[in-house]
Amino acid sequence: MTAHVLLEVNEVSRTFATRRDFAAKLASLLGADKPVPAVRALDRVSLTVAEREVVGVVGESGCGKSTLARIIIGLLTPSSGTVTYKGRPVHAGEAQAPLDIQMVFQDPTASLNPRRRVAELLLEAPLVHGLCKPEEAEDLLASLLRSVGLDPAVGRRFPHEFSGGQRQRLGIARALAVQPQLLVCDEPVAALDVSVQAQVLNLFMQLRAERGLAYLFISHDLGVVRHLSDRVVIMYLGRVVEQATTEELFARPNHPYTRALLESAPKVDARTTFQPIRGEIPSPLDPPPGCHFHPRCPFASERCKRERPELAEIAPGHWSACHLNSGGA
C-alpha cells in the first residue's frame, strides 16, 4: 500500500480480570497465592488501515474482534500497545479518539435511541460539535438521508417506523454525519435479512467510492469479507494468525486455521460433504500454550505446543503465524 496509513494498531493487548467471588477474595486475604484469572482478549495484535482501504477482520467467537473494534474507536483502552490515527495516539490520556473514526453496529435496533426522531438522531452530533450551523441543519439532514438511500422527508419519524435494513441505513447516516474517514463496522449485516444484506453491502461500497471512506470490516461471513475487502486479517483466540491481500488469502491460504475456516464455511455452489476440523474453540480464559490452534491442528508438533509462532512474511504482503513456515514444526 502506497497510500497514507490512516490507522495503526501496534502490538495491542487487552486483558480483562475476571471478577473474584467472595471465597476467592477471602482466600487471597488469608494468604493463598492464587493468581486472579484473566482473559487475554487481545494478544499483541498489530494491523494497519490505509486511506480508502477496506480491511476485513475474520474470526470466530472469542477471537477478540469486537474488543479490537472497541479499542480502535476509543471505548476501551489497551492494556499495552498503542493505537494511532494519522500518527496521533488515540488513547493519549484524557484526549479522546477523534471523531474521524465512527462505528456501525450489528444490531440496527439497539443502536438507535428508540425515543428520538430521525432528525435528532442524525443532527445531534454535528450540532453539538459545531460541524453545522443550525440554519444548515435541514440541508444536512436531507443530504445525509439521500446518501444512504432514504427519503429525505422521514426526519420526523421514529426508528421503529423503519424496517431492519432501513434502520441500518440510519445508523450509517448517523456515523456519516460527523464526516468520518474510517468506519469500524462490527458485523454490520449479520442481523439483516438475506435479501436486505446485499442492499446494505452495496451502500457500503457506494459510500466508499463517493466519500473515500476506509473501513475496518469485522465479520464472520467469509463471502461478505471477500467481496468487500482489500486485505483480510484472520484472528484466533486473541491473536492475528494470518493477513494478506484478499486475492492472495483466498487463493493461497497458509495458516491451517484459515484453511479450516475456508473449508467449513457453508457454500451454495458446491455440494460438498462437510469436512470439519476437530475440536472445540478453547476458552479464552485458559488458552492452550504455544500456538493457540495446536489442539485442533492436523499438523501440530511438539514445537507448536511449546512455542508461540510469530507472524512472518511468507510472501510479499502475506503474513502468517505458523511454525510450518519456518523450517517445519
Place this chain on the structure above:
Amino acid sequence: MNVWMRLLFATRSGTIAVIVFAAIALAAIAAPWIAPQNPYDLAALDLRDARLPPGSVGPSGHVFALGSDVLGRDVLAAILYGLRMSLAVGVTSSVIALAIGMLLGLYAAYKGGRIDSLLMRLVDLQLSFPTILVALILLAVLGKGLEKIVLALVLVQWALFARTARAAALTEVRKDYIDAARILRLPEWRIVLVHLLPNCLPPVSAVAAVQVAHAISLEATMSFLGVGLPITEPSLGLLIASGFQYLLSGDYWISVFPGVALLLLVGSLNVVADGLRAAMNPRLESARAKLPPLLPESVQSAPAAEAALTVDRVTTRFASSQGLVNALNGVSLTLRRGEVLGLVGESGSGKSVLGRSIMGLIAPPGRIVGGDIWLGTTSLTALTEEQRRALRGSRMAMVLQDPLTSLNPVLRIETQMIETILAHENVSKEQARARALRALEAVGIPAPEERLKCYPHQLSGGMRQRVAIAIALLNRPDVLIADEPTTALDVTIQSQILAQVQQLVRETGTAMIWITHDLGVVAGLADRIAVMYLGHIVEIGPTQQILSAPAHPYTAGLLASIPSRNERGQPLQQLRGSTPSPVGLPPGCVFRNRCDRSSPRCEQMPELLGTTRQVRCFHPLEEAT
C-alpha cells in the same frame, strides 16, 4: 402517553380508578371555589356549629352535608382542603425525590465502578430502615411545618427512585445507542439526560404513582401522630385525629369521612399505578387478545401412505393489537422417510411457525385455524394435547436455536436423557443410561461418560447443541424439526454438527426439516429445499435444481445476491425493498411489489403448481414439473 392511556382503560378496575382519581384530584384542586366554606378562615367559624351530624343546618344557617367538627368546621370543606394539601405534599415530594433519585441512579449506572457501589450502598442502607420510622425520626429532628414534611418525605423516597432508575439504566447503558453516543463524543450530561433518561422514565414513573400514594398516607400518618403539619394547616390526618376521641360517643363523621376520602385517593392512585405497570408489560396485552377464529372445515384428504409427514393446507394465525397476523397461509408439503428438507426463509416468512405448528406448539394468541398435519397416518390436529405430548419426544422431536431453552439447567445431562427414554419406553435405568451414552458418542461428544454427569451450563454452546440433538434423536423419531440449530454457532463448529446430523438421520431413517435462513447450510445437507415468503411456500424442489436453476423470482433474487455469485468488488445484485408487514396484506401474489416480472395478473394469488418441482408464480424463470 396515549398508548398508556389506552391500556389504562383496557380493564374495568383501571377505568374506575382513573375516573375516581380524576374526580378527587379535580375536586381537590378546585377546593377554594367549590368548598361550601373556607374551614381555615378561623374568623368565619361559629363555635355553636360544633359536632353537628351530617345533613343538619347549624345555628349559623350553614348546611353541613357531612356534618361539622369540634371547631364548627364543615367536614366536607375540610376534606376538600385536606385532599388538596395531601395531593400537593404527595406530588411535590415525590417529584423532587424522583428528580434527585433518578439523576443519581442514572449517573451511577452510567459511570459504574466506585461511584456506583458507593451510591448503591447508601441506597441499601436507607431502604433497610422502615420508611415510617425514618420519617418519624426526621420530623422529630426537623420539627413541624409544611416545607419540613416535604423535605422529610423527599429524604425517605429518593433511594427507591435511585434504585429503580439505576436498574432500568443498567440495561439501557449496555445498548449500542449509548456506545454510539459516546463514539460521537457527545458530552456526558447530554448522554445521561437526553439519551438515557427518556428510556428509563417508564418504569420509574410507575413507581412514582405508587410513591405519591405512599407519600400521601405518610403525611396523613405523621399529621395524625402530631409530628406532621401544624394544626393550622388543612390535613386529612389532623382531621381524623381531631375526631378520633369522639368516635366512641357516636360522632363518627369527623373521622370517618376524611378517612374514606383518604382511602379513595390512595386506593385509586394505587390501581392507576398498577395499570401503568401493566401497560408497560406488552405480554399482558397479548394475553388479553382474542384467539383468531377457525376457518370453516374443508374436505379432508388422506395422507400419502409412504409419507413420514404430511402437512395439508395448514393456516396459522396470531391475534395482535394491529390485527390478525397471517403467519401461515395454507401451507402443504410431504416428507418421505429419511428425507432431509431444507426450509428456507427470511424473518416473517413463517418458517419457524410451520415448525412449531407441526409440533403442536402454537400458543395463544396464535392458533392453527385450518388444515391438517399427519404424522404417518395419524392426524395430529385430531389428537388431544395429552396424546400429542406422548408423540413429542418419541415419534417427533425438535431442536431449537438456543439449546438452553430445551435443556433443564438444574438437572444433569444424564438425568434428562434417561428421563426422556423412560418417558416413552419400558426399559431399565441401566439400559437407558447405556443408550444415552451411545447417543452422546454418536453426536461427536468427546469423553461422553464425563459429559453425562455435567450440568448444561458446564458445556460450551456447541456441546449443548449436540446434547440437544442427541436427546431429540434418542427415541429414533420419525420426524425431527431443527429450527436454526447452528445459526448461533461458529462456522467450524457448525460444519462439525452438520456432518454428524447428516450421518445420524441417515442411520436412524428420521425425516428432518432443517429450518434456516442460510442457503449455504442446506446446500450440502438437504435433499429438497422449500422456500417460504410471507407465510407461503413459493417454491419447493430438489436441492440442486433450486440452487442452480431457481424458478421463483424471489429465490432467484436471493441466490443472485450472494457475494460468491457476484464479481468481487462489483455491486451485488439486490432484491429491492423489504418484506412487507404480514398484517393487512392486499390480495394477490405476496412478492409482487418487489418483483421485476410482475404483471396485472399477479393481483391474483398464483397456485403452487407442479409435482416434483413446485412453484407459486405466474411468470416463473423455470417451468414447474
